[in-house]
Every structure is written in structure tokens, then in C-alpha cells.
Amino acid sequence: MAVDFENDIEKILIMPDELKTLAENLGRRISEDYRDDGELLVVCILKGSLLFTAELLKNITIPVKLDTMCVSSYGAGTVSSGNINIKKDLDTKQIKGMNVLLVEDIVDSGNTIKRTKELLMERGPKSVRVCSMLDKPERRQVQMNPEYVGKKIPDVFVVGYGLDFDENYRNLPYVGVLKPEVYQLV
Numbered sequence: 435m436a437v438d439f440e441n442d443i444e445k446i447l448i449m450p451d452e453l454k455t456l457a458e459n460l461g462r463r464i465s466e467d468y469r470d471d472g473e474l475l476v477v478c479i480l481k482g483s484l485l486f487t488a489e490l491l492k493n494i495t496i497p498v499k500l501d502t503m504c505v506s507s508y509g510a511g512t513v514s515s516g517n518i519n520i521k522k523d524l525d526t527k528q529i530k531g532m533n534v535l536l537v538e539d540i541v542d543s544g545n546t547i548k549r550t551k552e553l554l555m556e557r558g559p560k561s562v563r564v565c566s567m568l569d570k571p572e573r574r575q576v577q578m579n580p581e582y583v584g585k586k587i588p589d590v591f592v593v594g595y596g597l598d599f600d601e602n603y604r605n606l607p608y609v610g611v612l613k614p615e616v617y618q619l620v
């Protein structure tokens with residue numbers, strides 16, 4: 435079925451201005467928290483957090499290094515499983531002694547980021563923390579509380595600003611609620 439931005443979105447949940455403000459506030463907090471605390475490696479968890487990571491980085495005012503990881507537990511559907519698949523690992527060979535900040539677009543069941551954090555902890559970093567643009571606490575299946583959260587949202591299916599459904603809608607400049615009939619058709 436063809437994607438129709440105008441008709442597929444039920445309502446806009448977070449406007450572009452608010453997304454910008456979220457990133458500014460988180461960037462300020464992160465800069466304060468990690469100041470004079472050694473090396474900080476910011477890890478963009480692909481692909482959903484691409485846009486948010488870019489906006490966040492512009493608001494971090496201390497030196498950082500940037501890396502990416504691609505981990506996934508979702509197929510075309512909307513439910514996460516407990517297992518993750520590492521599609522692309524960090525380029526940084528050695529994270530021993532570094533502060534690592536994992537940047538996510540959304541924490542839902544918590545499975546993806548919990549497993550990713552555990553994997554990286556085994557490599558001996560100084561710390562691994564999580565910064566997520568969105569948090570859906572109602573959906574949590576495992577103990578996982580991101581240290582930095584842009585906004586808590588209810589249990590609705592959101593797309594846009596990096597978030598997809600079946601690889602579509604990532605380029606919307608806002609976060610919107612997808613009409614149930616769109617994902618129920620797949």
C-alpha cells in the first residue's frame with residue numbers, strides 16, 4: 435500500500451519545536467554531567483535515532499566521539515522480542531575506561547537497549563548510560579530506566595523524526611501517531 439503522510443497520521447504528538455527543545459535540554463544536562471569525566475563516546479543506535487542524535491550532538495558542548503551500532507529485534511511488525519541481532523557493531527575497537535552514551539529514539543519493551551547495554555558492559559567501559567528521545571514505560575517488559583529521557587509517551591504507535599513503520603515515515607519532521615488501520619493492514 436502506498437504511503438500517504440497526510441492521511442496515515444492520526445495526530446501530531448510532538449511538534450518540531452518541542453523536539454528541538456528536548457534535545458537542547460538533554461544536551462545541556464549531558465554536557466554538565468560528563469564535564470571533566472574523561473572520554474565520552476556517543477553511540478547512535480541506527481537507524482531510528484539518527485535524527486535525534488544529530489540534534490542532540492549539536493547541543494553537547496564538551497568534546498565527544500561519535501560511533502554507531504545497528505541492533506534490532508523488530509521485523510515488519512510492532513512487537514519486540516527478548517533477543518537482539520547485532521547488524522553493525524561499534525567501529526571503536528576499545529571502549530575500556532570510556533564513558534559510553536547510547537542514544538535511542540524510543541524505549542518500548544526495553545529489550546533492545548538492555549541487551550545492548552549488557553553487551554557493551556562486558557567490554558570494560560567506565561560507564562554505559564542511555565539517552566532516549568521517547569520512553570513508553572507502560573510497555574516495559576524488563577527493568578530498564580534510561581538515565582536521560584526526552585519525553586514519556588502513552589502506549590500509542592508513533593512514527594516520524596527517525597521512527598518508522600516498515601521503513602517508512604522516518605523523514606517526517608514531527609512525531610506522529612499512526613492510524614491503526616495502516617499497521618493493521620500489513
Ligand code: PRP
Nearest residue numbers: 480481482506508514542543544545546
Ligand atoms: C526500535 C527502536 C529501539 C527498539 C525499541 O528499533 O529504535 O531500538 O525498537 O524497542 P524495545 O524497547 O521494545 O526493544 P528497530 O529495531 O525497529 O530498528 P530501527 O531503529 O532501525 O527502526
